[in-house]
Amino acid sequence: MRGVFLGAYGRSSVSHIGDLKINPPSANEVIVRIEAAALNPLDAKIARGDMKDWFPIRFPYVPGTDFAGTIVSVGGGVNDFAPGDLVFGRANPIAGGALATHIVIDAGRIAHRPASISAEVFACLPTPAGIALRSLDAMTRAPNETLLVLGSGAVARTAAALAGNAAYLVNSLDEFTAAPPAKYVFDTFGGELKQAALERLPEGGEFIGIVSPADDEYAQRRRIRASFEVLETSKAQLQDIARRMISGEFQLQPDHVASFDEAALVFDRYVARELAGKVVVNGYPLE
Structure with missing residues (x-):
């Protein structure tokens, strides 16, 4: 071995x-x-x-x-x-x-x-699909509400596919500027994109990050719901990933x-x- x-x-x-x-x-x-x-x-x-x-x-x-x-x-x-x-x-x-x-x-x-x-x-599948599903499940977003997914890696692509047609992949400030207004943001990128998204979120908006947490004081002042997700793997989660993969909900x-x-x-x-x-x-x- x-x-x-x-x-x-x-x-x-x-x-x-x-x-x-x-x-x-x-x-x-x-x-x-x-x-x-x-x-x-x-x-x-x-x-x-x-x-x-x-x-x-x-x-x-x-x-x-x-x-x-x-x-x-x-x-x-x-x-x-x-x-x-x-x-x-x-x-x-x-x-x-x-x-x-x-x-x-x-x-x-x-x-x-x-x-x-x-x-x-x-x-x-386990890490990208696992953290994407966990983060999407943590949102109160309805399927038809706009979601901005910051980044272009495996987690971002998987989250955008699972979130449906109302999700937009954003990988640069130019793309962010061109994207429609959104109440929900999933950040896999960090940096300037993260800050731009936080500044544009409306009151009551939701921000979930996996790169670094949003500043709690800033989020409270803006009345934004911000959280930082960490992957916890389980058999049930993996079974859900397999089912969604087999059904064609996403591909990696x-x-x-x-x-x-x-x-x-x-x-x-x-x-x-x-x-x-x-x-x-x-x-x-x-x-």
């Missing part, structure tokens, strides 16, 4: 592939043979040490949270899954483990996936695909901001 390992925080050339020891699953755990893993901005932030206070990891650390694969073993008390089941899921970021041939994970953090859609696609595809042999190099480039978009590692060795 093999994995990508980090031995310390760093902004470039920090990872290597090495041998991985996997313990038998404990109660309510399963072992998944990973077929594809997708990288997210949080993975890079953790590797650089930007999230030490939020996610205190221990070295050596196997990065990655989002994956798809096949169950090879189940622990006691696991009744919904069996060896051979196709699944996808999201590891706790503190534990990591997706950039490896196998992962031991709580059965409450995975869900079934169909064979008709590739592991590469399902590996892309990898922008770059690399083999497991290249995983350490690709991860280092991702951490160093030399590689952007939805990056997926596949071609895991069969062990």
Whole structure:
């Protein structure tokens, strides 16, 4: 069994592939043979040490949270899954483990996936679709009310698709100026766009961010409902994501695909901001 390992925080050339020891699953755990893993901005932030206070990891650390694969073993008390089941899921970021041939994970953090859609696609889903759904659910917005989605990444694209025809993707100040007035804003971008949106929101407007929180004092003074969402993964959420994906409510595809042999190099480039978009590692060795 093999994995990508980090031995310390760093902004470039920090990872290597090495041998991985996997313990038998404990109660309510399963072992998944990973077929594809997708990288997210949080993975890079953790590797650089930007999230030490939020996610205190221990070295050596196997990065990655989002994956798809096949169950090879189940622990006691696991009744919904069996060896051979196709699944996808999201590891706790503190534990990591997706950039490896196998992962031991709580059965409450995975869900079934169909064979008709590739592991590469399902590996892309847990974080972007999870935080998009969580943020949209936190709004009081009706389906026909205008929503501005700030950003153009996987989370933004997924949120705009799930929100329907009244959602507008905004990726620059020029696009923001041209966008229709809106009472609802979902921010995946931050910076100038975030500030412009907060300034234009009407009284009673709602702002949800996932990059950085809005200033509480400013929001209260403007009488804006502002919140900051953090992803919490559950089996029920993953099941909802799978259902919506299968029904065609949204689509996500990898922008770059690399083999497991290249995983350490690709991860280092991702951490160093030399590689952007939805990056997926596949071609895991069969062990």
